[in-house]
Amino acid sequence: FLNNSDQVAQWVSDYIVWKINYFKPTKINPFILGLPTGNTPIKTYKKLIKIHQNGQVSFKHVIIFTMDEYLGLSREDQRSYCKFIHNTFADHIDILKENVNFLNGNAEDLHLECERYEKKIKSYGSVHLFVGGVGKDGHLAFNEPGSSFSSRTRIKNLSKDTRISNAQFFNNNIDCVPKLALTIGLATLLESQEILIIATGQDKAIAVQAAIEGNINHMWPISCLQLHQKSILVCDDSSSIEL
Numbered sequence: 666f667l668n669n670s671d672q673v674a675q676w677v678s679d680y681i682v683w684k685i686n687y688f689k690p691t692k693i694n695p696f697i698l699g700l701p702t703g704n705t706p707i708k709t710y711k712k713l714i715k716i717h718q719n720g721q722v723s724f725k726h727v728i729i730f731t732m733d734e735y736l737g738l739s740r741e742d743q744r745s746y747c748k749f750i751h752n753t754f755a756d757h758i759d760i761l762k763e764n765v766n767f768l769n770g771n772a773e774d775l776h777l778e779c780e781r782y783e784k785k786i787k788s789y790g791s792v793h794l795f796v797g798g799v800g801k802d803g804h805l806a807f808n809e810p811g812s813s814f815s816s817r818t819r820i821k822n823l824s825k826d827t828r829i830s831n832a833q834f835f836n837n838n839i840d841c842v843p844k845l846a847l848t849i850g851l852a853t854l855l856e857s858q859e860i861l862i863i864a865t866g867q868d869k870a871i872a873v874q875a876a877i878e879g880n881i882n883h884m885w886p887i888s889c890l891q892l893h894q895k896s897i898l899v900c901d902d903s904s905s906i907e908l
């Protein structure tokens with residue numbers, strides 16, 4: 666628990682850097698890092714870029730997997746998560762372009778696309794560290810309430826609440842927010858060696874409470890963290906008020 670979102674971003678970026686540097690990645694043994702989109706991680710990405718610019722970390726042998734993508738947006742669309750991860754992070758570090766993996770929400774065969782993503786992750790063994798944000802209703806990636814804990818990468822209907830929250834990226838018009846998305850599954854996430862979820866701001870307080878004090882419950886996807894031996898929830902004061 667930290668005081669505010671700045672401290673959270675500092676802690677999380679320092680932690681990611683420490684994990685990568687301790688691992689000492691090489692071309693044949695890269696560090697596999699899962700990363701989120703959304704407002705929450707933006708400050709962390711800014712700090713990571715600064716640390717990188719100071720020469721304290723290299724992403725040359727890091728492989729990134731993003732969590733999810735809207736259906737029907739091209740990778741060039743500014744609102745796509747692919748573009749988001751490039752704009753806010755990947756384009757500012759020394760990562761190789763081919764090492765930034767994302768789900769293609771415009772793929773011709775979406776089931777095949779989900780299978781491809783799972784296989785690609787498996788080809789590296791497992792993700793070393795998956796960093797994520799959380800929705801107000803406890804969703805992780807686009808695993809909405811009710812998602813099975815054994816779910817894999819798949820197409821998912823977005824709930825009205827999620828579409829309302831994400832309308833800010835679509836001219837505040839919920840009708841423009843896609844109704845479907847591709848997302849890694851909760852089982853995909855749980856297979857990572859370590860999971861770190863960032864929660865900041867008061868609107869995440871109920872989700873944080875459900876994660877820590879609630880039952881393991883598929884209506885609160887974040888509660889799946891209780892099943893993982895190495896999961897970290899990093900919160901600020903406001904997101905911890907319900908505890």
Ligand code: GLP
Pocket residue numbers: 701702703704705706732733797798799800801804805806807827831
């Ligand atoms: C979206 C994303 C999630 C993200 C969540 C919270 O639904 N698919 O991965 O964690 O929003 O976003 P924010 O950080 O903007 O609150």
